[in-house]
Amino acid sequence: MQLGVCYYPEQWPEDRWADDARRMVAMGLSHVRIGEFAWSRIEPADGQFDWGWLDRAVAVLHEAGLKIVMGTPTATPPRWLVAKMPDMVAVDADGRPRKFGSRRHYCFSHPGYRAEAARIVRAVAARYGTHPAVVAWQTDNEYGCHDTAISYSDAAASGFRRWLAVRHRNIGALNAAWGNVFWSMDYPGFDSIDPPNLTVTEPNPAHVLDWRRFSSDEVVSFNRAQADILRAASPGRDIVHNFMGFFTQFDHHAVSRDLDVATWDSYPLGFLEQFPYFTADEKLRYARTGHPDIAAFHHDLYRGCAKGGRWWVMEQQPGPVNWARYNPAPLPGMVRLWTLEALAHGAELVSYFRWRQAPFAQEQMHSGLLRPDSSDDVGAGEVATVAREIAALGATGAPPKSVALVFSYEASWVFETQPQGVDMRYIELAFALYSALRRLGLDVDIVAPDASLDGYAMVVVPSLPIADTGLVERLAAFDGLVLLGPRSGSKTRDFAIPDTLPPGPLRALIPLRVVRVESLRPGLEHKGDGFTVARWLEHVESDLVPEVKLDDGRGVVFAHGAVRYLAAWPDAALLDRLFTAMAGEAALPVVDLPPDVRLRRHSNLRFAFNFGPEAVDLSSIAGADCVLGTPLVPPASVTVWRD
16 A cells, blocks of 8 residues: 645645655655646636646656646636636525635536536646556545535526436326326426425425436536546546545546546544544544544445455545534544555555645644645654555455445435435444444445445445335345345335335245335334334334334344344344344354454455553454564554454
């Protein structure tokens, strides 16, 4: 694995560039990402290019021996372009246009902006596409950040109508598919259909789901247009995009089909603070380390998105950030730990954001490897240390196959469209099941619904409301254990309840019917033997004897051969019980881990990461052949041994 950094030469005096490059190399960095926010400096006026400064920056970095990841600058269209076509901006769900003055203010559907984006990408690619220092291209930056993947503009409305005409062919078919007889919602033609916002009450869920599919497809086609230009102008270079954490507004699997490498931006402390998936106690306990499964979950998610499993961390948090509600500093050692954790999950590159903390503008409180005065910040020393450790570990092989967790972006859209309860969040359910598997020391791959399941001992489907027949067939042929989570098979492709009731086509795997569902407010809970069901409970009819029951006798886990169905939102105790039993049947060894410790196998190495506030003794599992650290693992530290 190699190390890199995000750098903005346009933001610093030119006489600093050579020293910055020298210090990067001395620190152990080999890659540098530049250019993704530089449109106004590349093209300060319409058609007037200033390449001189960027030519010189590329030359300085190349002379120092650094490899360049060049960003296309389309995430920050300049002011003159917005003035030229004011309707290119995105429009939010309340009908308000996004204004100029920060970033990501464009609409993916605007044909004029798409043409301008293609034009600037062609220009940058023509200039640097064959430069020997440029080894990769990043398309745009963080698609959808700040809730911009979905725009309700006139351009998006027009694009949606065209998309619907292709999908449904005629308006009668659309009216039937959407169930528009309900509330007299029949449309006379595709041109009469608007985006599903600003309705008096809930819009038709089938309308919303098609809108989400369309919005995702717009991101996919926008990215593909850039990738096609870059492949033609810069052959042999990797094309990447940097995805985000806990973000489901578009289908990352679909975008990744046009990439060589999936990358993501890892900010474990910010994600812990910002997202509602974690309790107040967890936010306090892990405030300076991040929850033990946040980074790992996304490492495995994006490895599963990528071609051949190739993935990077494009932005790694190096210290306090600026954008969360509270922004504590990581414990000393965490930048090193996060870097080695990425290696253990198969990363090819970890790149830190950013080289030097900016003393101006929106991100001036976001730390870098250097402080604004160019002195080393805490993260710089940890990067130099971990660079030496990575070199000493040498090349590693592929992560093992044990458990596959099937992740569906469409499932997330179904949950969001009609949640049936305010705390029914698909990604939280997926994360809870992933975390439960990791607490047992199991290695998990997160895979797409259309991925091959060969080689796995277990397949876990957190929820799949729309069950594709291809996946049903692959699960039926799978030679291992399967768990289907709640709400699986509960909807058709057009967001209707299946004629046979849920789990719809998944009844081919397990003979049961879900006849009623209920969402449960906090405090309205159902007890079982050592576990509690809250949030969601399904009423199941089946001749199967429940494997796990509530105290009142109702079943929450049903088994048929190698397939299990989970008919409730599970707590940690139920998941630990369920996965321990399944791992035993699948001959997968589990480990009694301390609550703050996680393991990961990589080739013949076993990594242990301590996210807790106290040292932990792992001598019972670590063995004597430690290649990094000792069996007594301090807080915010890592031990590695040979299996």
